[in-house]
Amino acid sequence: MSPVPPTCPIAKVSRKHPVNQDIPDTVHNRIADMCRSIKTSPVEMDDILESSSHKITDGTVVKMEEAIERNSHRESASPNHKKDFRRPITDIPGAMLNPEPRQGLGGLRNDVLSKLGIVDPTVDPSNPTFDFDIWSCTIANLRDQLGVPTPPRSEFFFRRLTVRGSGPAIGYQDTVWTSLTSLFDFRRWSQARERKPILQGLDGVVQKGELLLVLGRPGSGCTTFLKAVTGQTLGLELDPESVIEYSGIPHSVMTSRFKGELIYAQEVDQHLPYLTVGQTLEFTAGMRTPRTRLPGVTRPVRIKHAVEVMLVAFGLSQVRNTIVGDDYVRGVSGGERKRVSIAEAALAEVAVSAWDNSTRGLDSGSSLRFVHRLRPLPDLTKSCTAAALYQSSQAIFDRFYKVLVLYQGRQIFFGPAPSASEYFEQMGWCRFEGLVPETPEEFEKYWRESPYYASLQAEMDRYRQDPGSRGDAAQRELNELLFVFVATLGMSMVFRTVAAATKTLAQAMAVAGFLTLTLVTYTGFVLPVSYMRPWFKWISFINPLIYSFEALLANEAHGTRYPCVSPVPPYRDLAGKVFVCPVPGALAGQAFVSGDAWFEQAYGYSYSHLWRNLWIILGFMFFFLFTYVLATEVNAESFVDPGVLVFPRGSVPGSVATVRLKGKGKANDIEALGSIVFPVVATRNGKASAPASHGGRFLWRNVCLDVKVKEGSRRLLDDVSGWVRPGTLTALMGESGAGKTALLNALAQRLPSDAAHGEFRIGGKPISASFKSDVAYVQQQDVHLETSTVREVLQFSAMLRQGVGVPKSEKLACVEDIIGRLSMEDFADAVVGVPGKGLNLEQRKRLSIDVELAAKPSALLLLDEPTSGLDSQASETIVALLRKLAAGGLSMLCTIHQPSAMRFQQFDRLLLMAPGGRTAYFGGIGENSETVLRYFGRHGLVRRCADAENPAEYLLDVIGATDATTRDWPRLWNESAEAKSVSGELERMMGNGSRAHSREITRDIAHARRRGAYTVALPAQFPIVCLRVFQQYGDRQDTSSVNSRCGLSARY
Template sequence: MELAGVGGLEDEDWYDVGTTTAPAATKPPPLTHDDNRGFLRMLREKKERLGVEAHKVEVRFERLAVEADVRVGSRAVPTLLNSAVNAAQELATSVHMCVTRKRPMRIINEVSGVIRPSRMTLLLGAPGSGKTTLLKALAGKLDSSLKFKGKVMYNGEEMNHSTPQYLRAYVSQYDLHHAEMTVRETINFSSKMFGTNNEFEMLGEAIRRKKGVINKVDQDLDSFIKATTFGEGSNLTTNYIIKILGLSECADTLVGDEMRRGISGGQKKRATIGEMLVGLARCFFMDDISTGLDSSTTFEIMKFLQQMAHLMDLTMVISLLQPPPETLELFDDIILLCEGQIVYHGPRENATDFFESMGFKCPDRKNVADFLQEVTSKMDQKQYWAGDQNKYQYHTIENFAQSFRTSYLPLLVEDKQCSSNNTGKKKVVKVNASRRISRWNIFKACFSREVLLLKRNSPVHIFKTIQITVMALVISTLFLRTKMSHDSVLDANKYMGALFMAVVIVNFNGMTEIAMTIKRLPTFYKQRELLALPGWALLCSVYLISIPISLLETGLWTCLTYYVIGYAPSIIRFFQHFLVLFSMHQMSMGLYRFLAAIGRTQVMANMLGTAALIAIYILGGFVISKDDLQPWLRWGYWTSPFTYAQNAIALNEFHDKRWATEFYYNNANTVGEAILMIRGLLTEWHWYWICVAILFGYSLVFNIFSIFALEFMNSPHKHQLNIKTTKANFVNHRQMAENGNSSNDQAILPFRPLSLVFDHIHYFVDMPKEIANNGATEKKLQLLQDVSGAFRPGVLTALMGITGAGKTTLLDVLAGRKTGGYIEGTIKIAGYPKKQETFSRISGYCEQSDIHSPNLTVHESLKFSAWLRLPSNVKPHQRDMFIEEVMSLVELTDLKNAMVGIPGATGLSAEQRKRLTIAVELVASPSIIFMDEPTTGLDARAAAIVMRTVRKTVDTGRTVVCTIHQPSIEIFESFDELLLMKRGGQLIYSGSLGPLSSNMIKYFEAIPGVPKINKGQNPAAWVLDISSHITEYEIGVDYAEIYRNSSLYRENRLLIDELEQPEPNTDDLHFPQGYWQNFTTQCAACLWKQNCAYWKNSEHNVVRFINTFAVSIMFGVVFWKIGSNIKVEQDVFNILGIVYGSALFLGFMNCSILQPVVAMERVVLYREKAAGMYSTMAYAIAQVAVELPYMLVQVLIFSSIVYPMIGFQLSAAKFFWFFLYLVMSFMYYTLYGMMTVALTPNIEIAMGLSFLIFIFWNVFSGFIIARELMPVWWRWVYWADPAAWTVYGLMFSQLADRTEQILVPGLGVQTVREFLEGYLGLQDRYFELVTCLHLAIIGLFAFLFFLAIKHLNFQRR
């Protein structure tokens, strides 16, 4: 939009996560509403004077309907069986063999209306009413799988693909950002991509060209910018948006994620808004943007948005869940959406009149927004009936919608539209103006961001460098030049092994591109929808950045290995060797980047990556030579990139003159020619350049394909539609929650009332680098400053403060959830010092981030929590009854069989996840409950239901503390006490609220300069407003200092001193066991949970079974009947190839596919461990045990297909050994994958570590180089290599009794057994040892996995 980019706030703004601030002398002044209004007026006047016209856009929609085809009932749950049946049905439906079983569901039901420019429209509706779908439909962002009917018109022209996307911006309710970027960098990137800065450069140029026109407006505008920026930087767009969104204090803080400490949830939400505001859009559609924000911050942001809409002629539709009255007053129009129907659309001031005309009146102290959402609810409607109660009849949503359509209000909207400033004459800008930034500038912005991410992800690249260095040292000493001669084909074979390993390792090093690409995709899909980031810009940036990385890695490998191994000494051949590896590395990075782009999820991309690796590896000519392939399979040889890399690197080496020793083999005259012919490789030199060119060609093709995949493939994550079971049951459950059905009495389980006292709490973290780089000299950053207080049984305490005041930080400290930082002060429970292992047993913590296992249903999540957190003397039927009552209380009964899903991607919506988080803690029946923003993401009605549930919990004698952002009057006054904090982590009020919040109001109104509360104003909104840093700055007070000098503080000190002493005849909390349930029950519960999750994780299991089947067929076809007819040495090597492939690749595939699943569950493990639910041993046993049946099925599929196809002897004993060794191989690979995830902080490093060890296992497996040919100092590694044991066991069990005679060049005729003993060293005496070693390594990996999850925690809190 044209106003964006004005104001300048640079890097001297200070960090905030409940943070200390810069000294007052150097801190820029806050931006007030009057400042902003005056600035926008000056900007508007200047534009009018310069003839820069702003386009007004009217959005009209007619008979808009949206439908989805969904599965209902048990078939909607994505179990492994359902996925298979559903896929078969879809296939049959596509060929018209059966009728689809999906049912159409109407989300939006033929609605019509007009959104006018220069006005701000509020979209209200309960969660599930269709608000998000309506906003996406108006913004043109609907998913292609939904059926769309009706019209959406911009200034009278129907919206279609030619309508410029930059004119309309949809702000999602989900916050997707790069965790490694700061807030300023995130918003600045959007500013660059939208070309906003270019717009203001053009405006400035127009000003300069206006001959001599410098008037008072110009001077005032210049003075305003200088005053607000306070000497800061010049990026007007970014800094202005940061300023109006109140993000100055955290502008230079990393955004962060679940594993990396960053900004708060509310700050992430504001960053999401800022990304869109910084653009050039004329229409904004904002979805639940107040989630995670306190009411004061919400009001501040809405006030700024209102000024922008009015003064800059923008069109805004904003949905909010709990708008307080003062925020509601800022809106011009309201749309009330219920069950997909519009029941009101018109001016805000006429909304209550419309419902009064139907007999419903809003009470005096009732928030109008709450009234509008509750009046259509069957549960709440009757209380607002203004007529005779005996004549009341329930008004359905259809009745309201019909009454609205027949009222005067739609005509009023049309009339006001006609009086608007000729918006109907404005046509939408043509499609050729869809970009206001050149492609070159797009590329520059994207490239600079990728360079930044490269620096922030430096640990991954450092790890890769160390990995390739280690492997280079290993390979160079394994094939050391002092042990290598150049006189025979046997010598050449060793060099071929070294050359092939170079190609393999370089290829493996490119596989980390999968994880790095997948990590980028969620943010990319969001930015692509907004036309901010085209796929070519991202891919070209990534590709160019990969070139120096590739040069470094392949150069490092070549320098460390080339002359140590003793390749051809010519410097030209050195660089030609390097060129082959460089081209191979570029090819592999392009290939795995492309597979990640089409896989789109970590599990699917890993499956595609391992499948591609196996295919190009097996068909590359080393595992089985080209001449031994079936004739109709040789096309596969010529399509494998390994073919060209192996040919090029071998040609470069064996065409050197030192391989010119005479040796006659077929048409070969030298050793160099002979080895190329024996291996089935190309022999003429010109093929070297052709092969290198083909590798670069593959790299180019894969990157082009990646661009197409990024441009045209959609995000794989679809939000499921959770269909209610039956409407009658839903209403009954809601009435139970409202009326307090007698069954609620049964929910009171035994517990001990406990108080919690905290005294002089200070909390510090190491100074973040981003702040230290901006001039901060302190080594530590203080987030909590001298906080003291007491929480008592039966007292409901609200912990409030503006966003970033340190509320979550305080709860984390008290609950013992901090994993880093420095804590000072004392915490006591019932007068005794807090012991974390005991405290976790009697406490519950509803975290701000809703962390749950994505593949469980709602009921399964609650059952697991109750199973492990309720005392063991609670009977199963009591537990089940309690779970049902809690679900009823928080309105989850209708969703009991819904999948939880991944936040922001699949499954439950944000508000449904929040209710699940609350329920998970309530079913534990704790004595002390911390709730971090329990009403965030809920509409007013759902929030009221949750708080009534909390109130009932408190009335049973429990201690409950809630942080809360936007409480209505009713919710706020349901609290007994308030702890109020300000930025910097300081306490400014701690005491009782009093009747109608009178005590709190009296305290603050007694402070000179504090504005009095208005009649009917929400006390919560008022106190957050007056305690904001802006108000504190304006009236010139320090609330923290005033509180410390008050009588209220002295009263609290007396209470703290009293509660710090234990009551007479009481003992400290003590439990004979570390957990509520014994170890056997813990194992049973964890295994039950894992089994439920695995059965419904169809993506993971379908992928692994399909992949196993496909690889089995490929192995069987490539190695067809090679085990039935052994005549020459190469036949034995071919069998060794299939054994080697079976031992390494299938297991590694399992490892790589499993790692994302384990990594996702690890975050849940951290939460459940902190809650004291189970021991890590129980978790580890369940995680391992649940894999066994799926793994056995995999091995059975592979063995049943491969064993007969390759022609091994049909003997029950031999098949048993084949099956057993594969089971043990799969087992240690699976455990190794779990172990690497547990040992590393993220999936990228886990995969890198897996590749490193896998290469070790590959090199020393006995296939690349036989044990007897290894240098003495490396032979011990062979016996430490589990892959070598598997190859040993499989080869010995299948061939040890074979007596066929084979011809071995240079050694004459030998039996198969003699050759195995002489070349591979396979002997009877080691067979049993190898079997035992398999069992030992399985036990070792399981033990290390257990130790890692027990002692390592990579969360940064």
């Protein structure tokens, strides 16, 4: 008789169960055979046993065999497409699957895993040994084995994809006068908007389970391609000959009936800033939880488990209870906010997903980890993914199946990723210069004549042949809360209707401004009902706010008595009907006034209207909800700004005007219009000018930073020391959340005095009271006044931040010198604007650097991620600019996330920070990074840096930017000879400058007291700031507010 394996889940109820003591040997042998080749879930077996009260009979065994056979057929029917990340259930360790949930892990057990009987710690997100790949394999495998239907998945196919947009080559800034006269510009209304091509004739197919990498410079149409394949075509026009299909489903049907299966993750991180990371992901998981789930897994449990997995997978567990924040609200770091966006999109679990530059703001290790997380998901869910990355390392590139290369809207390659380099080498890039195509048309012609294009056409033809398949006081407070809540919802529907019915933001703001002033004025508070003009009084009847206002006042006054207070002294000893209070609603003989009577007599507000008004407000809310939905469907062709430079009228430079008049070159590319490539940091003398330096090193020692959190305090910086020399460029690197920005804030003295502590010196001398004005700090966010021109922004910075003794003419000359030396003449008079209608990312970043240079910093220049969000060429431009500024004698410390090997060599020294704000290395980089690699190699690394590997990515990988590190690198650094050498050098430099400086410190303090808190005195600041405010709100502000006030004044 065959023995039953003890690990088999059925073995527990064979002859060990009281009711199964006498089962025949034949039945026992059949159970043993099933246990040795079991291919079904123990949960399903347990259900079969429970239906027979755990008594095993011939009928029970037959049901078990049928279940195994069903799962075997399902397993054999699944396609083996490329590399299958799923493992058969027999390959999962026996300890992982158990029909009886065990509590061996105590509080670390997960509800979902307990319900499924999974006890393997590598699939438990609360366990330190959690592995995302194993978790994905296990969940997908269980879903198949249990017969849980998966959502339909799809590939996408596109042929002759041509997308057009509309918009001028350049824009003009509106003023109050031009906004009024434009109403009578009949030529503007009669002219048809010119449609210009963004994408031209793209072909390709992405199968289920494939990752597509989209490459191209800004303006090449990468974003437009991702929007087109995911149905985000507002403001865009697909050519009638363009074909986009999803497993045989046309694009129009997919975007109308299955739009939830398409997702576009945009480049900009937009979140509710006051929600925590956990709340943000819980909302997304709740909205995308499928109806069909694993057996026994409820909706709340599934949401909790999915959020826990994403928090661990993307390294967000430590900031779960931290608010997300934004550019103005302090929250998580920029890299962590980007990871929140990625996790939010990953929770959607859609058929086709598109990621637009989702590695922006992430360090190299986090970027590689993001792509690593993307890789198994298409294989497991049979979905397809497209990602556009501006900066892609070789390690990231190797993880994609296919690549699409765009050049000014034209397709120059599509095919397997390993074949891309071979294709361009055959084109001639490694040979003589004359063999290389130069124009977009030549690139496209070469691509269409290549064998790769013919192979693509053959694959597309095969695809088309098989398109695929388918208390009263307490009550008053509750009433008040109810009416405020309902009124807020109602007004929200009003403004949503306005936004959905208009084409642009300016139009929406104009209507919303006029509507807000009108509704507030005719609410009954600013202008009582009795004072309203008869010909405009009808506005109050269609105003939802007036009904809420009446209900709030009547609710507040209901049942109250107000003592009678006469405006003049009353007569004495008045009693009975003789006494009458001179207040509306008063009754003869009463020394008080009823609140209900007073409001009804004075204003016509009655408590009997309370619940009537509630139904009226609800009616308004549902009416505007209907109009909002209707406007969303009808007004689908909203105008999208193509990304243009905006100039004040009469200020367009000749070079840009020539491009506009000719209408050739990049003016034909709607995305490239706002990103004209200007010369790369050309200088007059071959060097960029830098302000005069103090001539000494900037030193800091034992810098610590503690912040208060709910649990007490959290240390962001832990005894960080170092220095920067004049004329050198020092890189500050570390994974997201390691404290890089916090260190820059501490060095720039931008933190409260009691938050950060440590020693700061310049040339060995303690920093003076004027140190803040000697330091320039370029922050990560490019925040500028959108109505000012580039020249005005630089002039404003120079006028207020350069010293009082500098003449005005010299300050203005300094601005013109910066514009000329940095080749900014072509857009010096352009308006800053907003992204999409104004300066592009590179121009904004250069403006942020120039604003700080206009202040003439004499001590230090700090930069926080100056290359974040830029493509490779723009990043090279910024780093080259910094290198030239450093050559002028300025001390510079720069954080950088994704440096290429060439950019990494531009830096002289490296400060590498590990999680927790601790130093992992500080010293020179060396030729070909030999110095820093030699240091890490001495500490017994298992993996050495390969010749073709980027040293920066290698360093981030070994110190903890990925989950693979096990060494305590900060401890190793503190015990190393290099750290002792740094400490000795710091002590020597600080000692040389610490002798007899009390007289200089006293002189600095006296000078600071005479000057005040700012570099320029208040009388000199006032006219400069007033001029800027008048320009913003008078002549250049969005004219909607001015026009709204003019229209409102006409109604009084």
